[in-house]
Amino acid sequence: MEGLAEARRRLARAERVAVLTGAGISKPSGIPTFRDAEGLWRNFNPLEYATPEAYAKDPEKVWAWYAWRIQKVRQAQPNPAHLALVELERRVLERGGRFLLVTQNVDGLHALAGSQNLVELHGNILRARCEACGKRFPLPEAFTPPPVCPGCGRRARPDVVWFGELLPEGAWEKAEKAFAQADFALVVGTSAEVEPAASLGRIAFASGAYLVEVNPEPTPLTPLAHLSLRMGAVEGMAALL
Structure with missing residues (x-):
C-alpha cells in the first residue's frame, strides 16, 4: 500500500x-467503547450517568455505575x-x-x-475529586461508593469530565x-x-x-x-x- x-x-x-x-x-x-454497536451508550443513557445534573439528582446511582466501570478497568491491562x-x-x-x-x-x-x-x-476514572475542597485522590482497590475525601471527610465525585463540564x-x-x-x-x-x-x-x-x-x-x-x-x-x- x-x-x-x-x-x-x-x-x-x-x-x-x-x-x-x-x-x-x-x-x-x-x-467497552461508547458509540459503536456494542458501546455503553447503547444500554445506558449518558444523560442519566455522565452529566452534573444526573449526579446532583442521584449520586448513588451514578456512583454505582462508575464503581462497576472501575472494576472493569482494574481488571484490564x-x-x-x-x-x-x-x-x-x-x-x-x-x-x-x-x-x-x-x-x-x-x-x-x-x-x-x-x-x-x-x-x-x-480525567481518570481511578481518581476521585472532593466536592468541597477539590482535592484529587486515587481510589483504593476496595471502596464503598461514594468515597469520602481523605482531607476534609466530605463526599467526592469521580474525577472525570462529564458532558457540559470544562476540561x-x-x-x-x-x-x-x-x-x-x-x-x-x-x-x-x-x-x-x-x-x-x-x-x-x-x-x-x-x-x-x-x-x-x-x-x-x-x-x-x-x-x-x-x-x-x-x-x-x-x-x-x-x-x-
Missing part, C-alpha cells in the same frame, strides 16, 4: 508528533496498541523530537503502559498547541464526534501536519486524513510501526 509506505516514511522522520486516542484503543483490553505508542514516543524523543499523547480515555491504561508525555483530556485546567491548551505544531498527527480509535477533542485532527491538518487516522469505520475526520487505516487499533499501530 503506497499510502502506508509514505506514512511510515514520514513518521520515521517526524520531529513533532501528536497523537489522539479514543475508546477504540482500549477495546482490545476488554473495556494495556494491549499492544498502548505499548506501540510507548515505543513511538521513545523513538521520537530519542531522535530529539517532541511527542504528546492526548487521550479521551479515562482508564489510565496509557500511563500504565508507560507513556510519559500524556494528557488525560477527560481540566491547562489540558486543552497543551493539546491544542501540540497538534497545531505537529508535522505528523495520528488519531487512533475515536469516532471524532466529541468536542473539543474532535477538533484536534482538524487543527493539525489546517496547520500542515500529515494526518493519519486508524479506525474500523469512517469518521468526520476521514475526508481530511492523508491516510485512513480501516483497522482496529492493534492492527493499525502494528502496520504503522
Whole structure:
C-alpha cells in the first residue's frame, strides 16, 4: 500500500508528533467503547450517568455505575496498541523530537503502559475529586461508593469530565498547541464526534501536519486524513510501526 509506505516514511522522520486516542484503543483490553454497536451508550443513557445534573439528582446511582466501570478497568491491562505508542514516543524523543499523547480515555491504561508525555483530556476514572475542597485522590482497590475525601471527610465525585463540564485546567491548551505544531498527527480509535477533542485532527491538518487516522469505520475526520487505516487499533499501530 503506497499510502502506508509514505506514512511510515514520514513518521520515521517526524520531529513533532501528536497523537489522539479514543475508546477504540482500549477495546482490545476488554473495556467497552461508547458509540459503536456494542458501546455503553447503547444500554445506558449518558444523560442519566455522565452529566452534573444526573449526579446532583442521584449520586448513588451514578456512583454505582462508575464503581462497576472501575472494576472493569482494574481488571484490564494495556494491549499492544498502548505499548506501540510507548515505543513511538521513545523513538521520537530519542531522535530529539517532541511527542504528546492526548487521550479521551479515562482508564489510565496509557500511563500504565508507560507513556510519559500524556494528557488525560477527560480525567481518570481511578481518581476521585472532593466536592468541597477539590482535592484529587486515587481510589483504593476496595471502596464503598461514594468515597469520602481523605482531607476534609466530605463526599467526592469521580474525577472525570462529564458532558457540559470544562476540561481540566491547562489540558486543552497543551493539546491544542501540540497538534497545531505537529508535522505528523495520528488519531487512533475515536469516532471524532466529541468536542473539543474532535477538533484536534482538524487543527493539525489546517496547520500542515500529515494526518493519519486508524479506525474500523469512517469518521468526520476521514475526508481530511492523508491516510485512513480501516483497522482496529492493534492492527493499525502494528502496520504503522
